[in-house]
Amino acid sequence: MSVHIVPRKIYFSVFAALLVLTGTTVFAATIPFGRMNDVVAMTIAVTKMMLVLLFFMHVRYSSRLIWVIVASMFFWLLILLLLTLTDYSSRSWFGPTVIT
Amino acid sequence: MLLTQVSVPQVSVPFSPEQASTFAPHVDALYAYLLLITIFFSTLITLLLVVFAVKYRRRQPDEVPRPISGSMVLELTWTIVPLLIAMTIFVWGASTYFKAYRVPHQAMEVYVVAKQWMWKFQHQTGQREINELHVPVGARVKLTMTTEDVIHSLYVPAFRIKQDVVPGRYTQLWFEATKTGSYYLFCAEYCGTNHSGMGGHVIVMEPTAYEQWLAGGAGAESAAAQGQKLFQERGCASCHQTDPAGQQGRGPTLYGLFGKQQAIEGDGTVAVDESYIRESILDPQAKLALGFQPIMPTFRNQVNEEQILQLIAYIRSLGQPQGGESGGTAQGGGGTTTGPTTGGASPTTERSNPLAPTSPRQGNPSPQLPPRVGQGGAANANRRQ
């Protein structure tokens, strides 16, 4: 397997996209969407992350194994966050044991 | 889903502590089921190991047996069968758990404050105890617990109940003792140097004996009365009206507030329960009642956990009908204005209800419990929200 050389043009395009997205996220933060602000900010952040992962970190051109590793680290991070959330989000459903 | 609706086979498992609560037979029955499964599988495996080890022992030093690679049927069998058995255990275990933590509507309230290394109990009638808890047999007792320092865990083996006591919040536990006697009470969560010394007894008494015991502590003010005193001392009354007829003060009128839904600044409402009152004393602006100024100072470090519980007892007593609904009910304006209560229920009114001994004692744990608002699922559905 020879190394896949990513053309510089792609790097510059990704870079430009990242800067634009940074601007967008700053701008979006000024508009009061309520809870949606977080969703917007995180969507943009995930997009930026995907750009860095796929192009700067060459995941797009990498073996399936690398894809699996990338997928599993997000999977495990989600386990940590979501399963802990099952506790915090359902605590008030049952008894009056609300935290001060 | 209620304890009463499932009849429990009376099993007595060897090497188990006395069964002294309505919950204990449930746990023991589950234990018996689990033991049965465990013994079955352990024996099966051990038996197979021994039989194979003897029957197929190496007879020639150089023998090579015929390889057997596997069997899909067998694999599926011993994947699916254990899974199904496990699911039955899950359902049984979860429903038992649900019962244990589904605090009943009406119960005798006891406040518990844990600290290194003692348990402090306060009855609504004002009696305070350390490391000993006297309760009447056949009555439901609800413990509202917190701690002044580290995490502790209240554990009564004879009742098969346990609940961690966590700083900064209230946890609740309930039981109904079925047998008179004295039972060990332990701290089950490691809490420091004298952890193993942090225990005592739960003393379950006949209701009459319990009444006598209560009377023996004559002169003790009820928790609510103690709370009322505090309420005056700390100047709460200068802002919070406790009389329904009075003028609304700078803070919300507390009469009849407990158990209601309170609209708060920002969005939504909050159920006025123990936790909310505690929060409002320590951190008054966290959920500010709608229409009031954020002017109340925090009472953090000015009142301790026991005093907060007394204040709660007092606020709760305001506007409560005679010893009526003590559980926080929000539905249908429950707990609003019935009965001409003035501040601070007298010990007798507080005492009379939860003690009504309705279940025959000694060994028959399941039957009648104190009257409740609804039955079964209806009662559950009504409980909160």
Next chain:
Amino acid sequence: MSNELTATDARAHEWRSRFPTVNYLNADYGIKSWLLTKDHKRIALLYLVSVTFFFLIGGAYAGAIRLELLTPQGDLVQSQTYNKLFTHHGIMMVFFFLIPSIPATLGNFLVPMMIGAKDLAFPRINLLSWYIYMLGGVLTFSALLFGGVDTGWTFYVPYSTNFSNTYVVLAGLGIFINGFSSILTGLNFIVTIHTMRAPGMTWFRLPLFIWSHYATSLIFILGTPVIAITILLIALERLAHVGIFDPALGGDPVLFQHMFWFYSHPAVYIMILPAMGVVSELIATHTRKPIFGYSFVAFSSLAIAIFGFLVWGHHLFVSSQSVYAGMIFSLISFVVAIPSAVKVFNWTATMYKGSISYDTPMLYAFAFIGLFTIGGMTGVMLAALGFDVHVTDTYFVVAHFHYIMVGGAMMGYLGGLHNWWPKITGRMYPEGWGRFAALVVFVGFNLTFFPQFLLGYMGMPRRYHAYPADVPLWQVLHVMSTAGASILGIGLLIPGVYFLWSMRYGRFAPANPWPATGLEWRTPSPPPTENFAVTPVVTWEAYEYRPVEEMRVIGPGESAEQAAGVQPPLDRAET
């Protein structure tokens, strides 16, 4: 200096006269050659020595605990001392013995050999991880010596952050550092297994030992960092008191428990998975049969590693966690029991119509299966919510996890050590003593821990320095347990003695004494530095017993073996 050289030369001469081939033990001499080695086999031995050291310390603490509990009154030591004893026992055994035991010794030694590689992918990182382990161990051990820690190995807040007056930060720092040793070992294994397999060594030809180590490495990589950051936060909270878990400042102590058990529950699988891998090897070798349902056993390792991450909340059933979260965690806990059950059934099925030997490793494998079944089934019991309320934080839990960790992981470790001892040292251990010790360990273990199940259901809370004297049977059961612990202690010392003895006086081991099918047996005992004279090419399936000619040592090493008077395996094979 010159004297030393001569002594070294003499020893070298002696070795070479016994082992005509140069092997990893005699390839180089002197302390420096060990402390700077990059050979995975030598690093495994470094680990073996240090793990044993920490085990002895942890064992001494256990002995003191058992002695104290002989009587209901706390009369042997003060309660504060007792609290330190069980804390030290837990920290030493969990972080410095059980977690690194099999992966870092047997795993380090065998993973490259079993897949036909010359070494791990990153030999320097491998050595580095041993140094990190030692640094962590020394820091934690010094914390224990300076005055100790009394928080329990679980470090629950707010006791550990705001109340304990002991060396929490120093001990925590040691555990934090030690975590990176685990991470690097896991990283090395994963990369090695992916990239360094010999030609023909496909995934489904891998020994199950490799599968289980791969699964273990996953947990190392994905779980350990979380405990690292958690311990860091504890240290931060102690030093700066920023209110991370302090309710007075808005923190939540239960969050700590989530973060702690996110690692510490999978850590249990770190301990048991490698032992399962060992047992798969032992059973295949000592019944001379391929493992029944190979792919099910292989994938069950991965299933355990993955599902093991989803069940941590079952440690929080009474901790004021939401009831609904409790139900989710309970449900998944039952699911994670299934792959373990599948393994047990498959091992048992493997013995059917096998040629079962009663050699010491097999005795430990028997013990493992039986004890692990009990440990696993009681684990299933504990996952049942309503039941757990009563027995959590009692001796029932203590007995359960000792059945898994001592009855499971420890038995696997001992069985593995016996099985590969000939390969590691080139010497046989004394078989008679081995069987005797296995029996003593088995009896002592059960006598120690079975009474604790009964104690637990009767309500004896764990971490109690003194217990009520008037509860019938409690003291009787505690005395039984202490008696068992003494037997267990003796049983564990016997192998220590004869292993040392065998290194000098043991019978020389052939390349493949049992015989077994793995690649590690197709190179001389002890193996040369780069494991194989020529890179092996694998043309057979896992655990495929072959005619003699094909099971011989690969490459030119064979003749040297024969020169050393070693019999080829299965002389008259194929009955």
Next chain:
Amino acid sequence: MATNAEAIEQGHAPESAHTALAHQFDNLEQQREAGTLGMWVFIAQEVMFFGGLFLAYLIYRMKYPDAFMAASNHLNWTIGTFNTAVLITSSLTMALAVWATQAGRAPKVQVAFMLATVLLGLTFLSVKAYEYHEKYTDGLIPVAGWFNPNREILSHIPANVTLGQYQMFFWLYFAMTGLHALHMIVGVGIITPIIFWAWRGRYTPEYHAPVENFGLYWHFVDIIWIFLFPLLYLLGAHFGKH
């Protein structure tokens, strides 16, 4: 990062690719594959390491949304945006450095890109240091006894937010950005010898694993910041309020 150190040290002479082959590998391709895989596994580990802090952030953010919003308003979003741009640019130069070695460009080119990366990284760190100092002068260091926000800040804290909750944001801010900054400092430490070897012409299209793996590490650090920036600096519609 240790993977890099490992890869760097393997082999001692810069002259040819072959000398970079470590004894345990059969060929450079296998070695490169192992190195890359090792780096990815290491990054997976790093994700979980930061994961603990993200979890704490998530839980406390959910519990105290108002406190977090108020505290976030105190951070300087302009500086944050500038730093984000700086870090993204450094990722670009690093990607170009990898490209330069892969494409076999002259050592001078490789070194130029790497030096640019280092300089941008240092810029980021200096700005971060300035921000920390600003927090220090404002009394926002979340250490018991030190946390003492000035009157102006106190006046901006809403009534329903306690000081403890406000402090909660700041320990998370310092822990998360501090750990991130630490990773950058380590990164600068690792790239220094790589620059040296690049200058000596060690990296060719055949052998450039250290550069490549360091690139992965550097981009990962960038990704962490991509999340930290909105989570810490951009909570709520706060520009209108100032």
